[in-house]
Amino acid sequence: MHSAFRDRNIVLGVTGSIAAYKACELASRLVEYGANVTAVLTRSASQMIGPASLTAITGRPVITGLFDESQNPEIEHISVATNAHLFLIAPATANILAKAARGAADDWLSTALLATRAPILFAPAMNTNMYTHPATQVNLDILRARGCRFVGPESGRLACRTIGPGRLAETQSILEAVIPLTNDRHDLAGRQVVLTSGPTHEPIDPVRFIGNRSSGKMGRAIAMELLARGATVSAVVGPHSEPMPKGVRVIPVQTAAEMAETAVNLAQEADVFIGCAAVADYRAESANPTKRKRDGKGLLLKLVENPDVIGLVGAVKREGQVVVGFAAETDQLLANARQKLEKKHLDLIVANEVGVPDSGFGTDTLRAAILDGNGAAPELRLLPKEKLAEELADRISTLLSTARSGAKGRIAREVNN
Numbered sequence: 001m002h003s004a005f006r007d008r009n010i011v012l013g014v015t016g017s018i019a020a021y022k023a024c025e026l027a028s029r030l031v032e033y034g035a036n037v038t039a040v041l042t043r044s045a046s047q048m049i050g051p052a053s054l055t056a057i058t059g060r061p062v063i064t065g066l067f068d069e070s071q072n073p074e075i076e077h078i079s080v081a082t083n084a085h086l087f088l089i090a091p092a093t094a095n096i097l098a099k100a101a102r103g104a105a106d107d108w109l110s111t112a113l114l115a116t117r118a119p120i121l122f123a124p125a126m127n128t129n130m131y132t133h134p135a136t137q138v139n140l141d142i143l144r145a146r147g148c149r150f151v152g153p154e155s156g157r158l159a160c161r162t163i164g165p166g167r168l169a170e171t172q173s174i175l176e177a178v179i180p181l182t183n184d185r186h187d188l189a190g191r192q193v194v195l196t197s198g199p200t201h202e203p204i205d206p207v208r209f210i211g212n213r214s215s216g217k218m219g220r221a222i223a224m225e226l227l228a229r230g231a232t233v234s235a236v237v238g239p240h241s242e243p244m245p246k247g248v249r250v251i252p253v254q255t256a257a258e259m260a261e262t263a264v265n266l267a268q269e270a271d272v273f274i275g276c277a278a279v280a281d282y283r284a285e286s287a288n289p290t291k292r293k294r295d296g297k298g299l300l301l302k303l304v305e306n307p308d309v310i311g312l313v314g315a316v317k318r319e320g321q322v323v324v325g326f327a328a329e330t331d332q333l334l335a336n337a338r339q340k341l342e343k344k345h346l347d348l349i350v351a352n353e354v355g356v357p358d359s360g361f362g363t364d365t366l367r368a369a370i371l372d373g374n375g376a377a378p379e380l381r382l383l384p385k386e387k388l389a390e391e392l393a394d395r396i397s398t399l400l401s402t403a404r405s406g407a408k409g410r411i412a413r414e415v416n417n
Contacts, residue, residue, distance in 0.1 A: 003034075003183075003390070004178070004179045004182045004184075004228055005033035005034050005035045005178070005182065006033070006034035006035070007034060007035075008034075008085040008086065008182045009035075009038070009083050009084050010030055010035045010036065010037050010038070010085060010086045010087075010088055010182070011038050011040060011080060011081075011084045011086070011087045011088065011112065011116075012026065012027055012030070012037050012038070012039045012040065012058075012088050012090065013088065013089040013090070013092075013109045014040065014041050014042070014054075014090070014091070015042045015089065015091060015092055015093045015095065015096045016042055016044020016045045016095070017045075017048075017091035017092075017093050017125040017168070018048070018125075019167075019168040020048035020049050020091060021049055022168055022171065023039070023045075023049065023054070023090060023091070024049065024053050024054065024057060025171050026088075026090055026171050026174060026175075027039060027054055027057045027058055028057050029171060029175060030175075030178075031058055031059070033175075035182075036060075037057075037058040038058070038060055038063065039051075039054040039055075039058055039060070039063070040062070040064075040108055040109050040112070041054070041062055041063070041064045042096070042107060042109055043065070043107065044093075044095075046064055051064055063080075064108075065107065078112075078115050080112060081112040081115035081118070082115070082116070082117075084116055084118040085119075086118055086119050086120075086121060086181050086182050087112070087116055087118055087119070087120045088121050088123070088174070088178060089109075089120070089122045089123065090121075090123035090169075091124070091125035091126075092122040092123055092124045093124075093126055094126050094130045094136050094139075096122075097124065097139045097140065097143065098135070098136075099113075100113050100139075100148070101138075101139035101142040101143055119147075119182075120143075120148045120149065121148070121151060121174075121177060121178065121181060122143070122149070122150050122151075123150070123151050123152050123153075123168055123169050123174050123177075124140075124150065124153045124166070124168075125153055125167065125168035126153075127158065127162060127166055128158060128162045128163070128165055128166045131165050131166045132164070149177065149181065151173055151174050151177035151246065152167070152168060153165050153166050153169060154168070154170070154173075155167065173246060176245045176246060177246055179224065179227070179228045180227055180228050180230075180247070183228040183229065185228070186230040187229055187230070187397045187401075188226060188229040188231040188393065188396070188397060188400075189229070189231070190230065190232075191230070191232070191400065192231070192232050192234075192269060192270045192272070193226050193231045193233050193234070193270060193271065193272040193273075194236070194263065194266045194267050194272070194273050194274070195222060195223055195226075195233060195234070195236070195273075196235070196237075196238075196259060196263055196274070196276055196277035196279070196309060197216045197218070197219025197220065197222075197223070197235055197236070197237050197238065197244070197276050198216035198219060198239065198240070198241030198277055198278070199211050199212045199214040199216075199240070199241070199277070199278050199280070200238045200239075200253070200258075200259055200277065200278075200280045200306075201238070201239050201254050201255065201280075202255055202256065202280050202282070202283035202284060202306070203254075203255070203283075203287040204284050204287060204288065204292070205288040205290065205291050205292050206289070206290065208291075208292070210280055210282065210283060210284065210303075211280060212280060212361065213278075213360075213361035213362060214238070214241070214278035214361050215242055215361055216237065216238070216242040217362065217363075218276055218326075218352075218366065218385050218388070218389070219235065219237070219241065219242070219244075219276040219277065220241075220243070220244060220245065221385040221386045221388070222392065222393075223235055223244050223245055223248050224245045224386070224389070225389040225390055225392075226393060227245055227247050227248065229393055229397070232249075233247070233248045233249065234248070234249040234250075234251065234270075235249065235250050235251065236251045236259055236262045236263050236266065236277070237250055237251065237253070237277075238254070238259065238278075239252070239254055251266075255283065255306075256283065256306035256309065257283075257306065259277060259279060259309055260307035260308075260309045260312060263275075263309050263312075264312050264316075267313045267321075268316075270321070271320075271322065271400065272322045272396055272400070273313050273322070273324065274324040274325075275309055275310035275313065275323075275326060276326050277309070278328060278361070279306065279309050280306055281305065281306055282303040282304065282305060283304060283306050284303060285301075285302040285304045308344070310323070310325045310344055310346070311343075311344045314344040314345035315344075315345060317345055319403075322347045322348070322396055322403075323346050323347055324346065324349065324392070325340060325344060325346045325349045325350070326350045327340050327341075327349055327350070327352065328354045328360070329351065329352070329354065330353070330355045333351050333352075333380065334351055334369065334371070334377055334378075334380075337349050337351030337369075337371055338371060341371055341372075341373065342373075347372065347399055348371065348372050348392070348396070348399070349370070349371050350368055350369075350370055350371075350388070350392065351369050351371060352366050352367065352368040353366075353368070353380070359382065364384060364385060365383060366382070366383060366388055367380055367381070367383075368380065368381065368383060368388055370391065370392060370395055
């Protein structure tokens, strides 16, 4: 997972929702990714889950009240509040939202929320009627206006047998919401990034299509890294792709032609364009309007080339804009990637091997190398897609900084002349 968790002090506040039991999984994942987790149980939450479980998971004493006999200066509320990198309240009931909104301080958690200056992230979980009640909505607005963040709730069938908003967000969604708040690198703040991700589907008839095995995992990892570093991300996403992280503007498309039109339009205002999608190179010259039936004679399709999305963007690249491509290859990986880099006027290209068990479509790792225009031949390495996304963001950040420095120097020379 992301390095934003490593050595971060996270206070996990657990309140008296029926979803309190899910806090154990959340705490476990945070610890697994390297965070220092101090769990806090409100009185109601203590009726749902015992502190022993969270103590075992976090390796730290669980705080259950202002006057715990076991409490010592190291876990006193002011000290914890001051040293925290993040307060994560999951699940967050209507009661804790109301307390935080009006500044009540009648237990450890509400007192610490007043004392901390760390970011605060709420993951609400409650009955649908409670969540949609005007009082709760006003409290949410107050907290948002103060800079508090929220993840969820999700809609669905709740434990109280109502259907609607109020279900605790999935653990993965909560973790992804944490990353931008604990990440200490904001070198892409203010940058506009357009990303393509996933496959395209080229129709043969209303039932069948030409496509590929792309899952969108690499695009999702890149989007998460960019968000964590402050960028504003728009993703043009093909069908059946991994869902993008919260905070990404998603524009769904089906075909390569749709992706090309959307991507080229969005790229005009972007600082960075990343063509991560596995765009189908060919489509049927004409799609049948009705389902083709088998007749024992086989099916002959005439294929025509699709628009070259990354080539179109690279051809009109602005000065200072960074354009990044991907080259998924089965052989002559670096040579083919280098050719694509030069032909399509790219700043960077990720050469990645496909067709092997541990690398390519649908895997969590990728055997890849990042090439630029300096002619060097980097070594192929097997990396988690999250790590590759981090290294790619580093390279993009450097190129943007170089372009900015160059523009300042040029302006200074023009003024002096």
